[in-house]
Amino acid sequence: MAQLPKEPTHLIEPKPLNEAQNATHPVSSGFMAQLVALVRRELKALWCDPWQLALISYIPLLGILCLWWLFSAGLPRQLPVAIVDQDHSQLSRMLTRQLKANPVTDPQSFTDLSSGITAMQQAQVYAVVVFPYDMKKDLLTGHTPTIDVRYNSQFLLVGKLLSSQIQLSLGDGLLQVAGLKQLMTGTPKSQVAVNLSPVKSQTTALFNRNNNYIGFLVPPVLVALWQLLSMLVIANSLNRELHLNAAQSESGVSNRLTEHFWPKVLAKILLFTPILMLQGGFILTWLYQYLALPLAGSLALLLFAQLIMLLAVWSLVLLVFVLMRDSARVISFCTALFAPAFAFMGITFPTHEMPQLAQWWRLVMPSSHYIESHVSVVSYGAAWPTVAQQLSSYWGFICLFPVIYVLANKLLPMTANASSGATVNTEAPLPAKGQ
Amino acid sequence: MNLWQLVLTELKAIVSDKAITVTLFGGVLFYSVLYPLPYLHQVPTEQQLIVVDLDHSSLSRQLIRHADASAKIQVIGQVGSITEAKRFIETGKAHGLLVIPEGFRRDLLLGKGVTLSYGGDASYFLIYSAVAEGLVSAGMDAGKQIQWIGMLAQGKNPKEAEQNLNSLHLNSVPAFNPSLGYTPYVVPGLFLLILHQTLLIGTGILGAGQWRHQGYWQQVSPLQLVCGRILAFMLIYTLFTSFYVGYCYHWYNVSIQASFGLVALWLLPFLLATAAAGVAMSTLFTRRDLPTQVLLLISMPILFVSGFVWPIALIPDPLVLGSQMIPAVPAIMGMLELNQMGASWASVLPKWLQLWGLFAVFFGLALLGIHRRARAWV
Numbered sequence: 045m046a047q048l049p050k051e052p053t054h055l056i057e058p059k060p061l062n063e064a065q066n067a068t069h070p071v072s073s074g075f076m077a078q079l080v081a082l083v084r085r086e087l088k089a090l091w092c093d094p095w096q097l098a099l100i101s102y103i104p105l106l107g108i109l110c111l112w113w114l115f116s117a118g119l120p121r122q123l124p125v126a127i128v129d130q131d132h133s134q135l136s137r138m139l140t141r142q143l144k145a146n147p148v149t150d151p152q153s154f155t156d157l158s159s160g161i162t163a164m165q166q167a168q169v170y171a172v173v174v175f176p177y178d179m180k181k182d183l184l185t186g187h188t189p190t191i192d193v194r195y196n197s198q199f200l201l202v203g204k205l206l207s208s209q210i211q212l213s214l215g216d217g218l219l220q221v222a223g224l225k226q227l228m229t230g231t232p233k234s235q236v237a238v239n240l241s242p243v244k245s246q247t248t249a250l251f252n253r254n255n256n257y258i259g260f261l262v263p264p265v266l267v268a269l270w271q272l273l274s275m276l277v278i279a280n281s282l283n284r285e286l287h288l289n290a291a292q293s294e295s296g297v298s299n300r301l302t303e304h305f306w307p308k309v310l311a312k313i314l315l316f317t318p319i320l321m322l323q324g325g326f327i328l329t330w331l332y333q334y335l336a337l338p339l340a341g342s343l344a345l346l347l348f349a350q351l352i353m354l355l356a357v358w359s360l361v362l363l364v365f366v367l368m369r370d371s372a373r374v375i376s377f378c379t380a381l382f383a384p385a386f387a388f389m390g391i392t393f394p395t396h397e398m399p400q401l402a403q404w405w406r407l408v409m410p411s412s413h414y415i416e417s418h419v420s421v422v423s424y425g426a427a428w429p430t431v432a433q434q435l436s437s438y439w440g441f442i443c444l445f446p447v448i449y450v451l452a453n454k455l456l457p458m459t460a461n462a463s464s465g466a467t468v469n470t471e472a473p474l475p476a477k478g479q
Numbered sequence: 480m481n482l483w484q485l486v487l488t489e490l491k492a493i494v495s496d497k498a499i500t501v502t503l504f505g506g507v508l509f510y511s512v513l514y515p516l517p518y519l520h521q522v523p524t525e526q527q528l529i530v531v532d533l534d535h536s537s538l539s540r541q542l543i544r545h546a547d548a549s550a551k552i553q554v555i556g557q558v559g560s561i562t563e564a565k566r567f568i569e570t571g572k573a574h575g576l577l578v579i580p581e582g583f584r585r586d587l588l589l590g591k592g593v594t595l596s597y598g599g600d601a602s603y604f605l606i607y608s609a610v611a612e613g614l615v616s617a618g619m620d621a622g623k624q625i626q627w628i629g630m631l632a633q634g635k636n637p638k639e640a641e642q643n644l645n646s647l648h649l650n651s652v653p654a655f656n657p658s659l660g661y662t663p664y665v666v667p668g669l670f671l672l673i674l675h676q677t678l679l680i681g682t683g684i685l686g687a688g689q690w691r692h693q694g695y696w697q698q699v700s701p702l703q704l705v706c707g708r709i710l711a712f713m714l715i716y717t718l719f720t721s722f723y724v725g726y727c728y729h730w731y732n733v734s735i736q737a738s739f740g741l742v743a744l745w746l747l748p749f750l751l752a753t754a755a756a757g758v759a760m761s762t763l764f765t766r767r768d769l770p771t772q773v774l775l776l777i778s779m780p781i782l783f784v785s786g787f788v789w790p791i792a793l794i795p796d797p798l799v800l801g802s803q804m805i806p807a808v809p810a811i812m813g814m815l816e817l818n819q820m821g822a823s824w825a826s827v828l829p830k831w832l833q834l835w836g837l838f839a840v841f842f843g844l845a846l847l848g849i850h851r852r853a854r855a856w857v
Contacts, residue, residue, distance in 0.1 A: 095769060107776065110798070114783050117793035124792065164654065165822035167812065170790070172654075183647060190648040197653035198819050200664040202790050204608055207651055218647050225646075238592040239629070243622035246594050247611050249601035250568065250576075257789075260604055269779060276772050283768065372498035372684070375768045379775050380509060386779065387517050393661055394523050394574075394606050402517040423602045424569040 082311035104323045118258045122150040126160040126169040133180035142217035148209040171195040171206045251423035259337045266327045268386040271411045274320045283371035301460040324350040340425030349417040356410035356441045366452045369459040385409045485707035503681045510673045521660035523609045525553040529564045529573040536584035542621045551613035575599040575610030662731040668787045668811045670723045675807035679757040683770025686761025690852045701849040709754040736821035748834035749810040755841035762848025785811040
């Protein structure tokens, strides 16, 4: 075991490259041969496990495309809004047309309020607008009629959007009415517009200019999915080592857990890094090349950030594996850890508004480190220096390496000795034929 | 073995299985704290705003003060140019910018229109909408004040001027989730999904671990086994559901509109259908670590297809139709309608019947699956 990397930090840079440079060394060429054998062993294991194969082939493809399809509408349009017109005047019809002209709202007429309310409670419409009885008359006679708008804020996203869009549409319609009034009192036409709204406002969405939900929500969702996939792939691969018959050997490599443990881990990383990077690359290509979402920075930077995130995910899984050393528990624990990652990314709900505890927990998730680089590259067009600075937030994961190494040396022999007594584990990795 | 003995045996098998207890008891408790954790502050307030004041007049300063007074905005400073402001946004120090054009006050007093520019970082929608709302209301207020002063100058009486400005009152109020808070929005749907997923995982692991070994499951008929298993999980999940829907909803300020009886009546077929689906699904697995993985991967799609994050009207029809087979999808929507939006029982009845239908289908599939597994042993 003399040729083993002293610290798992070496796992970041593929050892063989460094070793290949001084290939004159007999030990290192032996190491290379061993590594090749180990990678071949991993490939064979991968080939024999339909679930692992699924995890790296059609499941990501299906997942990515389905999630994109779900949000493929991109911009919320034609959201049904109930109009209860009790006034039946030219004014109320004009305001309804105003709502119809807005691409977000799709007004639907209801004859009475109660049916409008029922429709809203059943989520058939997302807002109710009530034009009161005698609205026009009150307006002309100098009373102040009230138009009631109720929007469904249980669906927060839709509710907020509708609230602002309905106000915008109605406000604009009412301005026209007020303009008529001014003309009547003899104000010159050129002055009317200024009188009505002396301060105009121009609201610009920076970076995601048309408020596209695909650009906003789909990247973090897919990154969360990708993180789950990479976690499962490596966890399954590590778990496999627990179930092998220690007495036998495979491709000339002993199956005993503690034997060549680090080269085995290195072989797994060497095999799965390119595969998972391919998936990550597919996500980026799909979003920023095929769908052509705006991308201010370079894809290469994003890929690099993905690579670092992947290594961080794997160090976490390795830590959990070394601590638990039981396949079902490793999976359960990793699931518990990684499942809520999306909520902690800080895209839907801003990071700086989270409680302190959530901000700490957030740092445990590699995806939340990555997403910051993602946003700054995609939106702000950040370059190497900025990304490098952001990547330094991973320092905590580097501290994990010595911990994992020490724990592995202490804990793994215990499991290996325990399982060598019992030949077949109760949770034996029966070939997954039933699936 | 009669049914009650079987239920007891099932309960023992569940509790003595570490992986299941960790997922069920640990998962349900852990997630009840962890998932809503980022959202505890509910509403984004005091978003950092950077101001580019090119006017430097009394009015522009007043406008800045008004913007700062808005609960949604905190003015962190002024810079000389838009490019400088952009750098603040890119480094994350600010999330929005306000540009007051040169000659702002002068033009207004001369009776010319001016345009204020607002910008918000739309990479984060919640921040963007908070900044935009805050600035629009501050800008509108400034505009109204100018108009009012102008009208007074023209010799109108203040009351008439006020009436002219607000000739029609727009009363826009959120219904159902009056505080626009984030936990009342996320928690009701998400917690039902957590119950759904953990229940499926629990039944899945239990089944997957048994089919390849001899045990009590072969000594009873498939019908008895399915009934016993569903009953055992129902007992546990009545407890969990009471904790989630009873205590956690209250704790996370979720608005509650339906009566206890109606909620219970609603959740009954949901839990039954989910448990039956779990037993049916478990017959497909023989590896104990697989159910967790499969369900983990599909939980995010279920969450998004259930229709409270992204409106159902915008989800492609095939996805909506396909998702109707998942008990959580009608259950979440129906629960929101019934309990959060105060719909009547009659209006959620179709979804309730759909859940019973799902229960029947999955019950049949579970019977079939177990029958197959049992026959494989003979």
